[in-house]
Amino acid sequence: MSYIYNTPEDQQAMLEAIGCGSIEELFAAVPQSLRLQRPLQLPEAMGELQLTDHLAELAAQNRSPADTVCFLGAGSYDHFIPAVVDYVGSRGEFYTSYTPYQPEVSQGNLQAMFEYQTMVCELTAMDVSNQSLYDGGSATVEGVLMSLDVTRRRGRVLVAESVHPEFRQIVETYLAPLETEVVSIPCPSGVIDQRALADELSDDTACLLLQHPNFFGCLEEVHQIVEVVHAAGALIVSVVDPISLGLLERPGDYGADIVVGEGQSLGTPMQYGGPYLGLMACRDSFVRRLPGRIAGQTVDRRGNRCWVLTLQTREQHIRRDKATSNICSNQGLFALRASVYLAAMGPEGMRKVAELCLQKTAYARQQIIESDRLEVLFDRPVFKEFVIRDRENAVEELLADAERAGIFAGVPLGRWYPDLADCFLFAVTERRTRRQIDRFLQFVSEHTTSGVTHAK
Amino acid sequence: MRNKHATQLIFELSRAGRSAVSLPTADVPQQPVDQLIPERFLARTAPQLPEVSEPEIVRHYANLSTLNMSVDTHFYPLGSCTMKYNPKRNERLASIAGVVDVHPYQSESSLQGLLRIFFELQQMLEEISGLDAVSLQPAAGAHGELTALMVAAAYFREIGDNRTKVLSPDSAHGTNPASARMCGFDTVTVKSTSDGFVDRDDLISKLDESVAVLMITNPNTLGLFERGIAEIADEVHSRGGLIYLDGANMNAILGITRPGDFGADMMHFNPHKTFSGPHGGGGPGAGPIAVAEKLTPYLPVPRVARLETEEGYTYRLDWGQPRSIGRVRSFFGNCGVLVRAYCYLLTHGPDGLRSVSENAVLNANYLLSRVKHFLPVPQGDRCMHEFVASAAQLKSDTGISAMDMAKRLLDYGFHAPTVYFPLTVREAVMVEPTETESKEMLDKFAETLFRVTEEAADLLHDAPHTTLISRPDEVTAARKPKLRWQPSAED
Numbered sequence: 001m002s003y004i005y006n007t008p009e010d011q012q013a014m015l016e017a018i019g020c021g022s023i024e025e026l027f028a029a030v031p032q033s034l035r036l037q038r039p040l041q042l043p044e045a046m047g048e049l050q051l052t053d054h055l056a057e058l059a060a061q062n063r064s065p066a067d068t069v070c071f072l073g074a075g076s077y078d079h080f081i082p083a084v085v086d087y088v089g090s091r092g093e094f095y096t097s098y099t100p101y102q103p104e105v106s107q108g109n110l111q112a113m114f115e116y117q118t119m120v121c122e123l124t125a126m127d128v129s130n131q132s133l134y135d136g137g138s139a140t141v142e143g144v145l146m147s148l149d150v151t152r153r154r155g156r157v158l159v160a161e162s163v164h165p166e167f168r169q170i171v172e173t174y175l176a177p178l179e180t181e182v183v184s185i186p187c188p189s190g191v192i193d194q195r196a197l198a199d200e201l202s203d204d205t206a207c208l209l210l211q212h213p214n215f216f217g218c219l220e221e222v223h224q225i226v227e228v229v230h231a232a233g234a235l236i237v238s239v240v241d242p243i244s245l246g247l248l249e250r251p252g253d254y255g256a257d258i259v260v261g262e263g264q265s266l267g268t269p270m271q272y273g274g275p276y277l278g279l280m281a282c283r284d285s286f287v288r289r290l291p292g293r294i295a296g297q298t299v300d301r302r303g304n305r306c307w308v309l310t311l312q313t314r315e316q317h318i319r320r321d322k323a324t325s326n327i328c329s330n331q332g333l334f335a336l337r338a339s340v341y342l343a344a345m346g347p348e349g350m351r352k353v354a355e356l357c358l359q360k361t362a363y364a365r366q367q368i369i370e371s372d373r374l375e376v377l378f379d380r381p382v383f384k385e386f387v388i389r390d391r392e393n394a395v396e397e398l399l400a401d402a403e404r405a406g407i408f409a410g411v412p413l414g415r416w417y418p419d420l421a422d423c424f425l426f427a428v429t430e431r432r433t434r435r436q437i438d439r440f441l442q443f444v445s446e447h448t449t450s451g452v453t454h455a456k
Numbered sequence: 457m458r459n460k461h462a463t464q465l466i467f468e469l470s471r472a473g474r475s476a477v478s479l480p481t482a483d484v485p486q487q488p489v490d491q492l493i494p495e496r497f498l499a500r501t502a503p504q505l506p507e508v509s510e511p512e513i514v515r516h517y518a519n520l521s522t523l524n525m526s527v528d529t530h531f532y533p534l535g536s537c538t539m540k541y542n543p544k545r546n547e548r549l550a551s552i553a554g555v556v557d558v559h560p561y562q563s564e565s566s567l568q569g570l571l572r573i574f575f576e577l578q579q580m581l582e583e584i585s586g587l588d589a590v591s592l593q594p595a596a597g598a599h600g601e602l603t604a605l606m607v608a609a610a611y612f613r614e615i616g617d618n619r620t621k622v623l624s625p626d627s628a629h630g631t632n633p634a635s636a637r638m639c640g641f642d643t644v645t646v647k648s649t650s651d652g653f654v655d656r657d658d659l660i661s662k663l664d665e666s667v668a669v670l671m672i673t674n675p676n677t678l679g680l681f682e683r684g685i686a687e688i689a690d691e692v693h694s695r696g697g698l699i700y701l702d703g704a705n706m707n708a709i710l711g712i713t714r715p716g717d718f719g720a721d722m723m724h725f726n727p728h729k730t731f732s733g734p735h736g737g738g739g740p741g742a743g744p745i746a747v748a749e750k751l752t753p754y755l756p757v758p759r760v761a762r763l764e765t766e767e768g769y770t771y772r773l774d775w776g777q778p779r780s781i782g783r784v785r786s787f788f789g790n791c792g793v794l795v796r797a798y799c800y801l802l803t804h805g806p807d808g809l810r811s812v813s814e815n816a817v818l819n820a821n822y823l824l825s826r827v828k829h830f831l832p833v834p835q836g837d838r839c840m841h842e843f844v845a846s847a848a849q850l851k852s853d854t855g856i857s858a859m860d861m862a863k864r865l866l867d868y869g870f871h872a873p874t875v876y877f878p879l880t881v882r883e884a885v886m887v888e889p890t891e892t893e894s895k896e897m898l899d900k901f902a903e904t905l906f907r908v909t910e911e912a913a914d915l916l917h918d919a920p921h922t923t924l925i926s927r928p929d930e931v932t933a934a935r936k937p938k939l940r941w942q943p944s945a946e947d
């Protein structure tokens with residue numbers, strides 16, 4: 001009972017003040033028939049020392065990029081996190097506070113939020129950003145739902161098959177109880193099939209959901225796509241990798257209407273998939289449909305510049321069932337970390353980190369093109385990851401052997417794309433070194449069945 | 457002490473050419489960027505991010521942080537949010553290698569320790585809820601509500617029962633009706649009685665075969681254990697409906713009574729409240745849900761399963777649920793928050809958890825006993841883990857509103873209680889002291905609150921007086937939204 005102050009004497013004094021004989025009596029409103037008549041069946045309490053040993057023992061049963069070279073990506077990336085991000089994120093005044101309902105004692109959080117919103121707008125070339133959603137996947141579905149509201153078209157949404165399969169699954173799950181149809185746009189060559197796209201656009205299509213760079217790492221022909229989608233009166237909901245925006249044209253500049261994405265790359269550790277950071281930004285004209293908290297600038301009664309939560313009539317605590325979303329707790333801490341990350345990087349650092357990813361990925365790709373066993377699947381420009389095909393069609397064994405050799409070699413694609421059962425996704429962040437890439441290729445050459453000539 | 461030279465906007469601190477990082481040059485042969493990426497994909501302009509040095513960043517944010525109240529620094533009796541102490545050991549343990557740095561698509565064999573944590577956490581939450589199966593996937597309480605409603609919708613779809621409505625009391629948290637709407641249900645509000653319970657007559661008049669779910673909070677948002685909860689559940693069940701329990705107030709009943717035992721079919725936990733996850737200036741949270749057996753097949757995937765082998769247990773992700781609703785977020789869940797919850801539960805054990813609730817309820821009742829003499833608590837003089845006072849009388853007598861009191865408390869070094877929620881109490885002041893405060897602190901708070909009610913209304917209308925800013929103009933903020941910094945139009 002490490003965190004409770006009350007001594008038996010305190011309890012006695014408090015009960016007397018209340019005018020109550022026992023703590024038990026305080027629970028009189030809970031009928032005996034509903035009481036749990038036994039102790040909870042849970043492990044016995046552990047002290048801090050014991051707990052620390054226990055967690056250490058459990059952690060030792062896991063492997064991680066700390067001991068295994070990591071080429072895993074697919075939405076969660078092993079990017080470097082500067083120490084200054086951890087420092088700011090572990091200040092108790094930030095991490096043990098809550099939603100800034102009282103602006104007078106939350107200016108630190110509110111100003112940091114306003115700065116975050118500005119940075120996200122800069123990164124995406126959009127007009128407004130909210131203060132975070134849960135993660136990239138739920139931000140994606142919020143973007144799709146927002147497109148239904150903004151366009152008042154509820155017939156269908158188009159979803160490219162090159163969007164993260166889990167994000168697509170979330171869209172399907174959220175839309176299942178609603179009347180809107182989810183239509184998949186095929187991507188047989190690793191990018192959106194524009195003919196199929198044109199065929200599926202209709203006057204009740206709310207949006208096209210695309211990802212750029214897409215799940216396969218490939219760049220989509222966004223300019224052409226935006227043009228046909230807009231011509232049909234539908235919106236572009238674009239899933240972005242924020243790191244790529246150090247180099248690539250920003251979504252607002254190519255015409256995206258709603259931008260969403262996973263912000264984990266910006267200073268959040270991978271921690272098995274969460275908590276992460278749902279990014280969301282949009283055009284000015286949609287701001288009153290934007291879900292989530294938003295900080296706005298104003299002045300106080302003495303005329304000082306300050307910040308408050310604003311446009312709250314969008315939100316559940318005011319509008320209840322008419323709110324734009326049900327979100328309440330968000331991912332504020334990771335929005336803060338993203339701000340610190342972006343401030344530390346600056347425009348030049350963002351460009352450099354993106355270029356390091358690009359150059360290292362290009363090197364790895366070139367090496368794999370020359371490999372006997374592996375080949376690069378899609379012949380398209382890529383940013384920091386790409387699809388590799390195993391000519392021996394033994395992806396599972398290859399990845400398992402690689403892991404034994406100290407390499408997390410990639411994410412197998414068969415689970416989501418049965419046609420790509422002989423493929424895996426390979427990601428190269430700025431943390432990977434040439435030696436690690438060479439080590440992987442060395443491993444592959446040692447695991448290539450000799451005597452078999454592979455058709456190249 | 458705040459240094460105002462460091463708290464301009466970070467953009468205003470920016471100077472061209474400064475940077476806090478120095479990245480290595482590539483150790484691979486370099487190619488011109490436009491040979492790797494065709495021109496048409498490349499940015500023509502760079503994002504205008506701030507250009508600042510590392511010391512500036514530290515000073516900026518360290519100073520900003522001092523402008524916040526937080527649990528580490530202040531009593532934070534924000535009702536409904538359970539702002540209890542955030543144990544430092546949990547922060548440390550959630551940050552160790554093998555926990556904080558694992559990739560979500562690592563193989564199961566490389567994750568046995570972590571999967572065991574989540575399996576055991578599932579089991580513990582099943583036991584605490586008295587329900588049959590748990591999904592750890594949802595990212596917050598509201599997300600858990602939505603997920604569970606999707607589960608309910610899938611269940612009714614499958615049994616061919618077309619139910620279109622969700623009922624929720626007028627005292628419910630806003631997320632309840634908002635979640636129901638997002639799931640495609642029509643929401644119907646059930647009235648509360650003047651003593652703060654669900655109005656049974658009103659409920660029964662609205663209960664028919666079109667009602668899928670009654671969402672109920674118990675203890676409710678007034679801090680009362682819902683009278684006749686089991687009978688309410690029976691009535692809903694007898695019409696074929698399901699009971700959803702908003703578990704935000706579990707801090708009152710750990711080990712005392714279990715939602716599954718009082719009739720709930722599904723519920724969410726808020727580990728960031730009940731199990732002491734820090735709130736991070738807005739988040740993260742987590743929103744694991746527990747459901748009864750008949751709803752289990754519809755839970756999101758994956759969940760963690762345990763297999764017994766000769767060498768002992770192995771853990772794996774179970775995807776094999778053909779009737780699952782699918783997914784509500786990417787990857788496994790808000791794992792860092794879940795690991796903290798696991799540590800919290802192991803720290804307490806069964807007796808410790810019960811003691812958490814006992815002391816949370818004791819503290820709330822003690823504070824109630826001190827406050828009710830000068831600030832009426834319309835719903836009686838006993839509560840569970842929190843209570844809702846009303847400043848309505850005070851306001852009509854003196855002009856002092858709930859907002860005035862909230863603002864003035866800030867001057868005295870207390871975070872304000874939740875005000876104007878629940879909507880069923882006029883001038884609501886919702887106080888949740890939690891178990892991690894001392895009697896002395898509660899005494900000081902009660903004395904201060906009393907003092908505030910005695911102060912001049914005019915003084916209070918302008919409060920707070922000691923904070924850096926006071927009473928921001930929220931109307932202008934909403935009418936002329938300024939939601940980002942602009943280089944040109946600065947003041």
Ligand SMILES: Cc1ncc(COP(=O)(O)O)c(C=O)c1O
Pocket residue numbers: 327328329536537596597598599629631673677702704705726741742743
């Ligand atoms: C009663 C109640 N229900 C639901 C929620 C929503 O939980 P979360 O903020 O984790 O989404 C809250 C939290 O604010 C609450 O107090």
